[in-house]
Amino acid sequence: MSDRALVQSRFLVRMGGVGWMVYDRERKGPALIGIDVAANLTKEQAERAYRIVSGSAEELKGRSLNGLPDLRAS
Template sequence: MEIGPSRVLNDPIVFRRFLQMEIVMQGRFLVRKGNGGWMVYDRERKGPAQAERGGPFAEKLTKEQADTLAQTLRSQPRKPGL
């Protein structure tokens, strides 16, 4: 059965699952423009990412630095508390 846009918008259960799938597909870390440059945003921390506990925040970076760090963080196994 194909799910069209009207079914997704009109069925609350389907819509909720659709949003959950979107969040999972987007991932935990994303690169976005900050005040003083680029940053890697951590969706779980709801703020700048940290490559290691107690380390510097991933902000005020060049676009290339942010992309590289985000890719590194996405490829690492998940560590509790980070």
């Protein structure tokens, strides 16, 4: 076995209290996308949010959880 420790991803998709969420291991709670909390989502919304938070910062700009342009980002 290798001496290197396995690195866990910061984010993961999991069931929340109500619906699905993107869990942030650093925050120890739901991930934030802008000012939106990635919780109480459908599985598809949670997977989309996961792709956003796992991507580059440029991908985050102007995005909302539903994939539509975020009017607050203008």
